[in-house]
Amino acid sequence: MHLAILVFEQEDNNLLPGTKMLVKRARANKHTVSVLKEREVYIVFNDNKHSLHKNGKPIKHFDAVIVRPSFKSDPSIHASLIRQFELEGQLVINTHSAVHRAKNKVRTLQLLHHYDIPMPRTVIIFDSDVLDKVMGEFKYPVVVKSAYGAGGSGVFIAETKRSLKPVVEHLLRKREGVREPIKIQEYIAESKGKDLRLFVVGKRVVATMQRSAQKGDFRSNFHKGGSVKGVEPTEEEREMAVRASLNLGLDVSGVDILRTKKGPVIIEINSQPGLEGITQATGVDVAGEIVEYVERRVRRRKKKLREVKERKKATEG
Ligand SMILES: Nc1ncnc2c1ncn2[C@@H]1O[C@H](COP(=O)(O)OP(=O)(O)O)[C@@H](O)[C@H]1O
Ligand SMILES: [Mg+2]
Structure with missing residues (x-):
């Protein structure tokens, strides 16, 4: 198979350990692997059906594009780049909509709540003015989380009301004119x-x-x-x-x-x-598990495409 791994916010040439492991594991299974960095990819909208380019050339069709969405900012623009691969008919794992739901932590909790999946009691606020009104929900300490954190950065604990307020005010300050909501969550001692x-x-x-x-x-x-x-x-x-x-x-x-x-x-x-x-x-061997899953998905997709083609041929005949 020809595979691509799409990575984000990768400023240097050092790939993250997980990406390296995936590349190595896929190559061990005799697949070719290209790493596509968000900053090297660009989108061209013209009459040509190939919109995605790199190095002055259209990006070829891969059997699958594995997305490693290592960004920590608003996911919608990054998700649109992932979507472009889907629109070109590429098999994308994870899809743009799934990445968007997981990266936007408000959306994640919204869906967990909707599907009755247990989560800690959580309040989402958009302004520190409502802080006093919501604190009746909690006992101290409480956990405070920024909207797009990962790897533990953006997660805080406030032991008292006095230490909560400055953290909340700091996290809710506008960044480049945009105010992101925060989560206040019961601390599971x-x-x-x-x-x-x-x-x-x-x-x-x-x-x-x-x-x-x-x-x-x-x-x-x-x-x-x-x-x-x-x-x-x-x-x-x-x-x-x-x-x-x-x-x-x-x-x-x-x-x-x-x-x-x-x-x-x-x-x-x-x-x-x-x-x-x-x-x-x-x-x-989790990298191997991912590679084998991708192999199954590619096989399934090829089989489906073959069936559609055959049906079309039969009806035309
Ligand atoms: N409500 C909570 N109560 C106790 N510990 C928590 C709570 N929320 C998060 N933690 C601790 O903080 C870590 C990071 O929180 P998490 O929500 O997973 O954010 P991140 O995306 O940064 O990993 C968790 O792995 C857990 O150990
Ligand atoms: Mg975590």
Whole structure:
């Protein structure tokens, strides 16, 4: 197969570890792999049906384009670039709409709520003036999250009312004229700085790790120095992660779960889950799982296209 990996906000030539692992694994399965960087790609709208270009040439048709959406800003423009690949008839994994739902954390929680998937009690506010009105919902400490954070940056804890207000005001200040909403969330003390990361490929949880925060932190992200180990999730956790991933339309995802007194809750769903930490922790070849999933999808798509062609030929004949 001819595969492409589409990456974002990649300022230098050093690819992220997950991208490198995917490239290596796909090549080991005898596929060709091109890495497309958002900053090198451009869109040309003219009479030609090939709108996507790189280096003065149209981008060829790949069997599949694997999207690694490593951006931390408003997802809609980046999602439009992903959409352009879909409009050109390319098989895209994860799709632009799924990436958009996962990157916009407000949209994610909206969908979890809609599908009755448990999550911590959360309030989304657009202005600090309403802060006093919503705080009746919570006991301190509370967790505060920015709209497009990842990897634990953009997640804060406020122990008291006095420390909450400045954080909220800071996060709600306008950036380039745009004010992004923030989330205030109940702090799940009983999770004790630990969370679960379930790695979902298609309809299956292929690997799960438990992450523990470094001493003195409450965030357990691998890139914040959290330690990791492989664990077995419960059936409920597995089912919840797959349901959330499918409801967002994701083909590959990383679902973060906290264990609470009332059962598991989802805190977020990543459309670009890291591969390094989970491979180390569980020994599962997650890059291989993704490559094999892509192979199945490509085979299925080719079969469908063949069937459509044959039907057309039969009706024409
Ligand atoms: N409501 C919460 N209660 C306790 N810990 C939390 C809560 N929300 C997040 N955390 C901790 O902070 C980490 C980062 O939060 P998360 O929402 O996953 O944001 P990010 O996108 O930055 O990973 C989580 O992995 C978890 O350890
Ligand atoms: Mg997370």
